[in-house]
Amino acid sequence: QIPNISSKVLNLTSIREQSKRDLGEALDSLKGNKAFVMDPKLMGLLNLISDPAFLTSHGVEKRYELKKGRFDTDCKNIIYIVRPQIKYMHYITEHVRQHASENKRKEYAIVFVPRGTILCQRVLEEQGVLGNFVLHEFPLDIVPFDEDVLSLELSSAYREYLLDGDRTSLFYVAKSLMKLQSMFGTIPIVKGKGQCSRLVMDMITRMRKEMGEEVTVPPEIDSLILLDREIDPITPMCSQLTYEGLIDELFGINNNAVLLEDTIVNPPQTPPQSGGQSPPQAPQPPQPGQPVKKVPFPLHSNDKVYSEIRDTNFSVLSSHLNKKAKEIDEYYKKFKTTQSISAIRDHMKKLASYQTDHNSLRIHTCITEKILDITKSPSFLKRLEAEQNLLACVNTEQVEKFIEDSINKKDPFYKVIRMLILYNATCNGLKPKLWDFLKREIIQTYGSEQLITLHNMEKLGLLHKPDAKPTYPQIKKELGLIVEEINEQNPNDIAYTYSGYAPMSIRIIQNAIKPGGWKSIEDLLKLMPGPTFEEIQPLPQGATTNVKSERKPITLVYFIGGVTFSEISALRFLSRQDQANRDFIILTTKLINGESMIDSLLEQQDDDY
C-alpha cells in the first residue's frame, strides 16, 4: 500500500519518517495494549504513512472506525484519532458515558490531527468528561502520495477562506512550507498569484522573522510557485482525459487507491504462470441482490505498468497496453526456448518482476475496458462536446440547451453545476434572463435547498452576471489554451491531457518558469483575480547555494485549493521535456476533481451534529 518514494528528485521519505515518529509518540500517550479508534476520513491517510505492523509495535491491539452510537471493545485503553470536529466530541462523550454506566473502567486518549481546538475542549468540558482524557496532538500535515506529489488533504481549505473568511487552513499551508524549508532549505525564488497565495507568503515571511535563527540547510529546491485555485476554476470543471484522471472521474481515487470489484483484483482462478498473456477473465457477474465486494487497489508509481500509462490520453491506452502485453509475452516465449542452465538462472531473476507486471497489466486492462465502455457512451461524448464547445467559445446556444436538458433529465446535481460554472467562466457570466430561467429549473428539480448552494457559488464568483468586458477569449488566445493539432500518441504539448485544451493553470506555470518570469504575461495576470508577486527570500547565513550542477533545478508548485490528476500529468510532461529543464514537485491542499471540488462547496447540512 505505501508507495516507495525515496527515488527520483527529492528524498521525501524523511517527511514520512517524521510523521511516523510523531504518530508513534501519540500512540504511546497511553501505556499498554489499546484499541485504536479512527476518524473515517483519516483512515486512508494513516495507511499512507504507517502499516499494521507499525501500529502493533506501539501496542495497538484492535483497530476500529469511529461511529455514532455504542462502542464495545475488550481493550482497557482506547485511543481516538480525529480531526477536531464537534460531532466527534459528542460521539466520544457518548462512549465514555456508556462505559461508565456499564461499570467498565477504561483509559482514554484523544489525538487531534493536526491540532486540537479550544472549541473541542470546551465541548468536552461542558459535557463533564474532559478529565477522562489524555489529550495529544499529531501534527500531520504533508502526506507524500508519490515521488512527486504531496498533499495536505484538507478538503475544505478553499471554502473556509473564500466563503467563511477562516484562515486556519492557510496557516497550515504556511506551516507546511516552513516544514519543507527546514528539511530542504530555504527556497530562494517565490512566485505567486492570488489572494490566498499572497497571505501565505506574508505568513511565511513573518514566521521566518519570528524564528530568528534558522537552520542552515543548503537549498535543494530552487523555486516555489504559489497558485490559487481561484485563478483557474475552468480546468477542474472539464472532464479529465488522462488514464489516472479518468479513473478518478469515473470511480474515484482516494488516498492513492481505487475501489475495484474483488473479482478483478483477486481473480478466482490462479493466473497462468506462463504461456503468454491470456485474455483477462471476464469478472463473474455479481449475484443479484448481493452487493459486489469492493477492495482498494493501490495506484502509484511503484506499479511499473501504471507509471507508464497513468499520464497518457485515454485514446492511446489500448495500444500502450497491447505493447506491454507483447513485451511480457516475448519474455515468456524466450523462457520456453532457453536451454543452458545459466540462461535459465538469469531468466528466473527477472521472472518475479515480470509476473508482477503481468498481474498489474491484467488489472489495468480490466479498468481500461470499463473506462472505454463509458467513454464510448453517447452521454459521455455529448458532455465532452459541450465542454469543448465552451472552451473554444463556439456553439454556446447549443450548450445552453444541453444544460437545460441535463436539468430536465435530473442528471446528478454536480454535473449540472459543473457545466454551469464552465459556461460562466468561458462565456463571460450568465445573462440575467438565462440565469433566472435556469435558477427556477434547478430549484424546481433539485429542491430549494440548492438556493443556498447557488448563493455560495455566486459569492465565490463561480457564477456571476456578465462583466463589461469578457476576459476569457483574450486569456485563451494569449496563453494558447486551444491546440488544434494534437498528437495523443506522441504528445507535443500539455493540451494532450484534455484532448486539445491546455490546462490554464499549467500554461501560467509554463510562463512563470520562463527566464522573464511573470513579466511576459503581466498584463494577462491583471485580468485574473488577486495580486501577483515575485520575491526573493534571503538565504540564512551559512547556507550556500549548493545545487549540484548535474541535477536539474527543482520547482515546487503549490496549488492552494486543490489540483487535478490531469494537471499533475501535464506538469510531469513538462518535467520530461527538455525545454523546461527542471523537475516539478507538486504540493496541494487536496487532490480534487470537479465533483469533489463542488462537493466541498455544497452546503453540508449535518456536518456538526
Added chain:
Amino acid sequence: FTFLYEAFREPNFEKRLGSFEKSKEFFQQNKQDKDDQSNAQLVQEQIKLEILQKELENTTKESFLGMSISDTIYKLIITNDSKKAMNLKSEFKVPDKRFWWIKIKALSALDKWEELFQF
C-alpha cells in the same frame, strides 16, 4: 440567507414555514436588487409547495415533504394521480418540456408503454 438556512434545518412544520416567511420578507426588503426579488419569489413558491405537500400527505398517507417540485410531480404520476400532477404543473408554471421528461420517466418506470405511445 441565515433564515433560509435555519428553515431547512427546522424539522417542525409550523416553525419551518415561519422561517421561510422571515427569509422571504428579508429578500423583499431589497427592492432594488432583482436577484433578491427573484429569491423572494422562489421562497414564496417553497412555502406554497410545502403547504400543498402537507395536504397531499394528509389525503394520500404518502410522504411528500422535502421533495422538489419535479419529484412531487413524478411521485403523483407514479401513484396514478395525473390530475393532481397537472394541477401542480400549472400552479408552479413548469415548462412543458420538463414536464414531459418527468412524465416519460414515470410512465416507463410503471411499464405503461401504451400510454407512453399515446402521448
